[in-house]
Amino acid sequence: VQNPNGSWPVFAGDDHDGSWVTSLVSIALRDVVPAIPARLKGLRWLLSSAGKEASWFWKWKFRTADRHVRFDPDKFGWPWFPDTISWVVPTAFAILALNQLPCSCSGFELAASRVDRGVEMLMDRACPGSGWNAGNGVVYGATVRPHPDDTAIALLALRDRPQDPVVQGSVNYLERTGPNLTAPWSLAWAILALAAHHRPITLLRRALLALPDLFHIEDTSTLALVCLALDHEHALANLGVSM
Amino acid sequence: VSLTRRDFLIGSAALAAGASVSTPFFLPKYHSDRRPKRSRVAVLRAEQYSQQLDQILGEGLRLLLINVRGRTVVLKPNLVDYLTGNAINTHPILVLAAAEAFRRLGAKSVVVAEGPGHQRDTQLVLSQSGYQESLREEKIRFVDLNRDELIRTRLRASYTGMKELWLPRTVLEADFLVSMPKIKTHHWSGVTLAMKNMFGIVPGARYGWPKNILHWKGIQESILDLCATVPIHFVIADGVIAMEGNGPLNGAPRPLGRIVLADDPVAADATCARLMGFEPGRIAHIRHGARFLGNADPGHIAQVGETATPPATPFRVVPEFAKLYAL
Numbered sequence: 001v002q003n004p005n006g007s008w009p010v011f012a013g014d015d016h017d018g019s020w021v022t023s024l025v026s027i028a029l030r031d032v033v034p035a036i037p038a039r040l041k042g043l044r045w046l047l048s049s050a051g052k053e054a055s056w057f058w059k060w061k062f063r064t065a066d067r068h069v070r071f072d073p074d075k076f077g078w079p080w081f082p083d084t085i086s087w088v089v090p091t092a093f094a095i096l097a098l099n100q101l102p103c104s105c106s107g108f109e110l111a112a113s114r115v116d117r118g119v120e121m122l123m124d125r126a127c128p129g130s131g132w133n134a135g136n137g138v139v140y141g142a143t144v145r146p147h148p149d150d151t152a153i154a155l156l157a158l159r160d161r162p163q164d165p166v167v168q169g170s171v172n173y174l175e176r177t178g179p180n181l182t183a184p185w186s187l188a189w190a191i192l193a194l195a196a197h198h199r200p201i202t203l204l205r206r207a208l209l210a211l212p213d214l215f216h217i218e219d220t221s222t223l224a225l226v227c228l229a230l231d232h233e234h235a236l237a238n239l240g241v242s243m
Numbered sequence: 244v245s246l247t248r249r250d251f252l253i254g255s256a257a258l259a260a261g262a263s264v265s266t267p268f269f270l271p272k273y274h275s276d277r278r279p280k281r282s283r284v285a286v287l288r289a290e291q292y293s294q295q296l297d298q299i300l301g302e303g304l305r306l307l308l309i310n311v312r313g314r315t316v317v318l319k320p321n322l323v324d325y326l327t328g329n330a331i332n333t334h335p336i337l338v339l340a341a342a343e344a345f346r347r348l349g350a351k352s353v354v355v356a357e358g359p360g361h362q363r364d365t366q367l368v369l370s371q372s373g374y375q376e377s378l379r380e381e382k383i384r385f386v387d388l389n390r391d392e393l394i395r396t397r398l399r400a401s402y403t404g405m406k407e408l409w410l411p412r413t414v415l416e417a418d419f420l421v422s423m424p425k426i427k428t429h430h431w432s433g434v435t436l437a438m439k440n441m442f443g444i445v446p447g448a449r450y451g452w453p454k455n456i457l458h459w460k461g462i463q464e465s466i467l468d469l470c471a472t473v474p475i476h477f478v479i480a481d482g483v484i485a486m487e488g489n490g491p492l493n494g495a496p497r498p499l500g501r502i503v504l505a506d507d508p509v510a511a512d513a514t515c516a517r518l519m520g521f522e523p524g525r526i527a528h529i530r531h532g533a534r535f536l537g538n539a540d541p542g543h544i545a546q547v548g549e550t551a552t553p554p555a556t557p558f559r560v561v562p563e564f565a566k567l568y569a570l
Binding site: 010011014019020052068079080081084087090133142144145147148149181182183184186219222 | 366453
């Protein structure tokens with residue numbers, strides 16, 4: 001179902017513009033040798049994709065006329081969907097995918113700088129206390145609270161920056177919040193991120209396994225995520241996150 | 244009159260610019276006029292979230308002569324996120340009361356469906372806001388519209404310029420769609436009521452969290468395109484505790500002590516706006532919606548229950564929306 005432009009659609013039959021799942025597909029195909037050309041094409045599309053604020057016009061607009069959301073438009077990442085602005089989760093997924101490139105070989109010279117820019121964007125969009133939500137830390141002067149799953153995904157992408165105060169504060173937030181999580185999706189993401197940052201996860205794993213509806217999950221993405229969290233070492237290795 | 248090439252080019256550019264600005268005012272952007280001759284609205288007093296809502300809601304539905312016998316009913320509350328003490332979401336007690344009332348009226352099935360726009364973990368919002376346990380106890384099915392099966396759907400108005408959207412099967416196949424908004428102010432759209440509540444049907448898995456495409460295409464315009472495409476059959480608006488100020492997330496709770504029922508989303512939103520102290524005609528999606536989706540003019544609204552009297556102190560809004568206040 002790969003699109004002619006190298007991206008992947010969200011589902012078979014979807015439009016051909018491309019979407020956020022391109023990063024996840026690239027990660028999933030990591031060890032599939034026959035898929036190398038398709039994967040490289042997907043990663044090239046990823047490099048050509050950027051949040052709308054990457055263009056001079058929208059940078060100017062966000063600097064001058066549209067300043068209700070606090071962010072630095074020079075620090076951009078990836079959107080969920082073409083022609084929209086950068087958000088935390090697609091940016092973190094794109095960083096994880098591009099970090100798996102073995103080299104800055106032909107056509108990928110820009111990969112390192114795009115990853116750096118994406119990391120800057122994540123740091124810029126963090127909530128004032130710690131953690132991340134969809135991508136707005138302050139709106140109309142009000143602090144917006146972090147979400148456990150968004151925070152965990154950003155922390156996976158920032159695994160190589162454990163000393164950064166934003167990262168440390170966010171790991172602490174996730175460690176504090178984890179025991180109170182009652183939904184498998186957020187709990188599973190928290191396990192993966194805390195394991196990546198060498199924090200204890202035994203109690204969270206136990207809590208995940210004890211959830212009353214665990215064996216009745218209908219949503220396949222949640223089910224897959226639970227499986228990844230219960231096999232976290234393998235999952236993190238495949239995400240390219242060193243332990 | 245001699246016309247140089249330069250005059251011609253300047254004239255053409257001016258005409259083009261004029262046309263691009265004035266086209267929205269001349270050409271209808273909707274395909275059909277769905278306004279009923281007369282809409283029915285009930286404003287009912289409800290001071291707190293309690294079991295009494297069953298009785299109040301039942302009385303309101305009886306007054307409005309609702310017939311859902313043998314029909315599949317989808318209740319679409321407004322679930323955004325959960326913050327202790329903040330009146331962000333439609334209260335679960337009201338949603339359960341509505342489900343019970345429609346079951347009593349002979350509905351074939353009642354489903355609660357929502358696709359939160361901010362928080363991706365829908366189940367976490369459900370469990371934190373008290374929905375999960377209540378729905379389980381009452382054996383009411385919940386559908387996460389962010390992850391439902393999708394159908395490519397041609398839009399039935401062209402305010403955004405988008406031709407189509409992927410929309411969830413559960414909503415498209417409902418016989419009777421009930422929008423159940425929380426009455427709130429909103430920092431981007433002025434208010435978020437029955438019509439704006441339809442943003443929740445746009446699937447996050449396809450369009451992301453938040454559903455940013457709708458912001459880029461214009462919030463007011465997107466509301467109109469969505470409501471033209473997916474008709475709202477009934478409205479039950481939660482104004483027991485409403486929200487004012489920097490909504491939809493960070494506003495302050497505002498006790499209004501009312502629920503608003505209507506068989507027309509424009510009439511419902513216009514009535515709610517009046518209860519908030521706003522002039523409905525100053526809210527773009529209500530003003531434009533009143534041209535083809537429903538009635539905002541009180542002369543076309545048969546109102547039962549209490550009158551929609553503006554409050555002594557209007558709801559607070561962010562400065563950009565001070566223009567909403569009724570004179």
